[in-house]
Amino acid sequence: MKIDLARMFDLIAGDPQADRAVPPTGFTARLTLFTAGAMAFLAVFAMALSLATGRLADRWSAELARTSTLRITAPVDQADAQLRSAITVLETTPGVAAARPLSADEQRALLEPWFGVGLPVEDLPIPQLIEIIEEGDGYDSIGLRARLQAEVPGAVLDDHTRWREPLVKAANRLRTLGWLAIVLIAGSTAAMITLAAQAALAANAQVIRVMRLVGARDIYIAGAFVRRFTLRALTGGAIGTVVGMIAIWLLPSTDVAGGFLTGLGFQGVGWLAPLIIPPLAAAVAFFATRAAALRMLEEQS
Amino acid sequence: MIELENVAYNYGGAELFSQVSLTLSAGSFHFLTGPSGAGKTTLLKLCYGALQATAGQVRLFGDDAARMDRDAVALSRRRIGVVHQDCQFLDHLNVSDNIALPLTVSGRDAEAAGNLGDLIGWVGLCGQADQLPPELSGGERQRAALARAVIMSPDVIIADEPTGNVDWEMSQRLLTLLVELNRMGKTVIIATHDMNLIRAAKSQVTTRVLRLQDRRLMQAGAEL
Known part of the structure; x- marks a missing residue:
């Protein structure tokens, strides 16, 4: 993992010569940018849902756990x-x-x-x-x-457990669903980028033949593709994240509308949480493209 | 340098050739002839690790090619310059960048600046250095391919029909360049149908002419 991370940073720092060896491919570039952007946008909402339901579960749990009611008939x-x-x-x-x-x-x-x-x-x-x-x-x-x-x-003690537990359980389950959605989004991003990378590799079969002929190692050839896709995912992820954060910010405030749905959003340092999405998208692209490239190069050898 | 010992190669179950033994020693000059489809290109591909023999042993610079991983093959290929009949360039890079590609992929860009200009001049492509490969004539493409093949100062140069698409005058120029390289100590093997080219070479350098025919490799006849 340590080696892969080091290689990832090397790739982002880049080898412009290796990058130039692969001709620009408009279709896969646009597909990767769009996919990463759309998935990042959705991930922002999934993250907001998780964080909001998490806060709700904690609040219900804390507030209701500290009080109970005695009814005297x-x-x-x-x-x-x-x-x-x-x-x-x-x-x-x-x-x-x-x-x-x-x-x-x-x-x-x-x-x-x-x-x-x-x-x-x-x-x-x-x-x-x-x-x-x-x-x-x-x-x-x-x-x-x-x-x-x-x-x-005539006294009946109600410690709220009976109705508090399902509420907290529901909120916790929503939080889990939110994180599951983020995992699914990451998986879908990986699948889409893998397809785009495979299309790019197939379209550049001649480039790969020539690079092999002159002594390029597989990791060098893969690197040219991996760097390109990683940077595209990082860019698309950043755009999608910013747009998603703006959309969340524009939601009506709790004070004005009230209710759970308007509480969907980030609070305080929680606004920093979505900033993990672009590097996460880049990491997903890095590993997906690298695996696809090395597998294809092995098949073509 | 490169040794083949009792090598066989099958295509889809059919034997293309077998019991082929060949030693490309340092500084030697070989021609490989034979009818179309005899397996000359396949034999050359075995010599630079692009294919694996189905029987026998191929040794590249002392290492058994069958036991080499793809990285090791790539590294050994940096010691072998290959010129194809169809040249195989990256069409979006200019001639200069294509010639420098072996240096680029091996991380030796700094050397390119010093040697590249001289090499482009040596093959007579100074005026075409900034052009894209599709803009070159057949002869210019062959000279660019030769320049790319030798830019790493390889020990062995393998040329597959390098004069197949060029006129006689250009064939002579290419042959002169290859003979020059051989005089510099490089091992050269050329696959060709062109008997005149072989005769022209024999007048300039000591050559060994081999013929691949009827699934066997043999010494060519006295007519050469």
Whole structure:
């Protein structure tokens, strides 16, 4: 790998004489540039998707893991007593930083999407909710449930695990799909560039014959093609990446539109991440062309 | 330099020639004759490692060609200058760059600047150095091919019908250049149908004339 990387940098630094030995090929040049550019553009979006879903998974995981809810359903004459008992239990539970009953306004806000504005929650037999904020490694949910069952019969503890896990799992899977898309894009780029390189080699059979006749080694002949395709992929990749980044930058901001889709993008140093795409495209082109060239030269010998 | 010992070559199962033994020693001058299709070009290709013998042994500068990898063949080819009847140039490079190609591929560009001009003058192509190969006449192409074959100062020069596409006067000029090279100590082998060329050479240099016929290589007759 070390040798190949050194050779890659040598190739990019270039041997203009070797490059001149191979005549310019317009078709394969345009195909490689276009492929590398289009694939880089798509890779920017796949990377943005991965990073955004990664952030989402981390945020959901972190935020929801630190809170839980206690719901108290009790007859009206016992509600206050059970609420006090529950608060006492929670305040004495290790791992609970704070326990706070939701106010009527907060409960009304939670029900607004279903019942509309101005619901008289005070007059309805609605369960009282207590928000629990955790600290350290959190509380022992099995132990807490056992205590609550004994001391507050109408209490139901919801630690959000039931609905948090599928959400986090979905976000993590989206992140994985994003990276898988990048791998597929790299594979497709390699396949397209291999085809273009094979077309260029086939079109230059006479050049290869002459170079062999005068004592050129296979690695020298391959180098002339590899350098050309690597530079084309680097150029196309750079153009595609820049265009992709501009497209991401032009997406509506979260503040204006809100929602997950508008959160698709890069944040802070994340904007540097797509800069890996052009050298990655060049590396893919280098190895794909080198393998194709050496294989074809071996077949032609 | 180059030795063939009981060599045979088959094309698609059919034997082209067999039991061919040949030694190209340093400073020798050989002609290879024979009817078309006898295998002269194939025999020459065996001599510069472009083909592998199907039987027998070919030694290039002491190394068994069958055991040489492609890199080793390429390196040995830098010691062998080859002139083809169809010349084989890179048509997008000018004459000067084509002649310098062996230096270029061996990473010896610096030498090109010093020797190239002299060599182009020696083959009489000073006025055509910047032209592209398709713009040259048959004789000019052959002289350019000869210049390319000798620019690395090879030990052996292999010429396959070098005068096949040129008139008698140009044949004489090419022969003179090859004889000059032989006098400089180079080993020369020329495949040709041109008996007049062989007779002209025999008057200038000691030659050995071989004939490839009926699948065997033999010493040519006394008529030469």
